[in-house]
Amino acid sequence: MLATLSGYRAVSRPQRTLPFPSPSRSPIAWSTGTQEMGSVTVYGPPISPAVSRVLACLLEKDVVFNLVNIDMSKAQHKSPDFLKIQPFGQVPAFQDEHTTLFESRAICRYICDKYADRGNRSLLGRRGGGLVERAHVEQWLEAEGQSFNPPSSTLVFQLAFAPHMGLPQDAAAILLNEGKLAKVLDVYERRLEESRFLAGDVFSLADLSHLPNGRYVRAGGKVELFTSRKNVARWWEEISMRPSWQKVVEMQPAPPSF
């Protein structure tokens, strides 16, 4: 059951006409401002790190959206209708009036480009920063995707999800990936000594992209990876306290062990 967020209007929207089975509950739109109800829909459970990456981006950009849950315990993500919009059978999928997309980081880039004039306008670099500033954001977004994501995703699965799915934890995998993640965070520690955020002085999509896995790794008992590194700790504190991320966390049901 998703709680109504204070400061938000929770509005029941009619089911969209899509080649898609009815979701387990009716879609709920979050409205953050005066934008009229658009046709942006995200498919997937908010507990999913990749789904929450997209939600954080939409909230930063002040873009109204519908969230349609996908019940993965009932294999809805492998249904023929869902596979039409996400051929790998993963979450999230995204639709607006122009396009259907998958891969959370691609969706985020599109949201930043398409809704360039809304909400936070410097997620892909400041307006005057040009291609070079965008490239710095892209560089650290790729670092997240290629270096931070693999070991942190394994830890997220092992620490946050496996216990709830009744699966045994793999101590060797946890140890191995903790070591890998520590090496990545060492690089971040040096970078964040010279820069307030990863790509520069302004919060960007590169920082945002770390929030989902970072949250679950910390909540799963490995907070020390972050707190033992002075600049990483400062950075994490700043990015995780952003109102947009706090709203996403509220949307995620709290598992019993958190």
Add this chain to the structure above:
Amino acid sequence: MGSVTVYGPPISTAVSRVLACLLEKDVDFKLVNVDMAKGQHKSPDYLKLQPFGQVPAFQDEHATLFESRAICRYICDKYANRGNQSLFGRNGGGPAERAQVEQWLEAESQSFNPPSSALVFQLAFAPRMGLAQDPAAIELNQAKLAKVLDVYERRLGESRFLAGDEFALADLAHLPNAHYICAAGKDDMFASRKNVARWWEEISTRPSWKKVVDMFSAPPA
């Protein structure tokens, strides 16, 4: 034309991804070798360019960058009017068309790259480094890659290239890993899938990629 420099050995999959993009875009560049056998990629000077100690690194008169896919995006945007102008969707295609390319570039990055990189290491690089191959790792990653290629097979049944009817950065990004897998004799994964085979034949015979492959066997600088 400014002074574009790429740092790294051309045989590196990530380096060759950038080289392919520069050649598609008709952008002159200098290639500076980084001798990884001698640990040059971990030298303090190199770490200033690439703090993870990996290859490639890239410089032009405006920026120093790392991560091959980020470098490729920059090259496409910076040199938008040179060479192949539809690597990110056609001019005038707008955010939705670019997003289709981004989507399949992310699919390459998140779904194709992990199992194919593991296979490239096992099949192409472990032997030349005198390291034992791991048959379990080969089998596991072949199975994972097969599932990804099954999705590609369906996609390429409805579309000439991954993102649409034009060769794009999303297709280009696959060239290095697929090349090494095929060169090591595992091309049946591609050849056994009709649409994937067609797509692979088309993208791997592009002149830009052929030039990159020639660079693999050139003597080190």
